[in-house]
Amino acid sequence: MRVCLASTSPARLMLLRQAGIEPLVRAPHVDEDAVVAGEQARRGGVLPPHEHVLLLAQRKAADVVAALASTDPDFDGIVIGGDSMFAFGGAVLGKPHLPEVAAQRWRDMRGDTGVLHSGHSVVRVRPLAPPREAHAAAAASVTFAADITDAEIAAYVASGEPLHVAGAFTVDSLGGAFIERIDGDPSTVVGMSLSVLRRLTVSLGVGWTDLWNRDS
DSSP states (O other), rough: OOEEEOOOOHHHHHHHHHHTTTOEOOOOOOOHHHHHHHHHHTTTSSHHHHHHHHHHHHHHHHHHHHHHHEEEHOOEEEEEEEEEEETTTTTTEEOOHHHHHHHHHHHHHHTTTTEEEEEEEEEOOOOOOOOOOEEEEEEEEEEEOOOOOOHHHHHHHSSSGGGGSSGGGGGGGGGGGGEEEHHHHHHHHTOOOOOOHHHHHHTOOOOGGGGGGOOO
């Protein structure tokens, strides 16, 4: 059974590899801001975090499914799309991009707790058959150490790691030492909940262990 990851996230790729899956990787071409703005205009309000990440996960998976239909029409397997965002202090935080933004977030977050939301879309793709999709969101709370110093924040930001990840932190790399507790599936915080992916995959009639394709 083939697997295609509709994401260029190194963290999501690492998760799948650790779970025994070596996927194809395809970059989705989705204007995330435009998609969210359009949906919010249609609804007349701001999307809750879990709906925000679900919408983008579905659009990313759908974009790659459409691309595979023309570039790899014999593809038989599943396509996985994902999206993450961090809710903290009444705001939803995406990627900070700028060092000064990341540093301020860490000064605000130390000693406090936020919630990481991850959206998942799994699409079953077969030749000459309509695709079938299943989706779900997951959430995990993240508590940061209260004794993180300004010097540690500056060093972490200077590493570049927090600039391009939701919430400005990772749990599986340099940022992990500054996190005291996670309540929920830890893989959710990395970028995708493996338990949710398994449930969605099984709901589409695909056995999770059938996806294992990496040598141990």
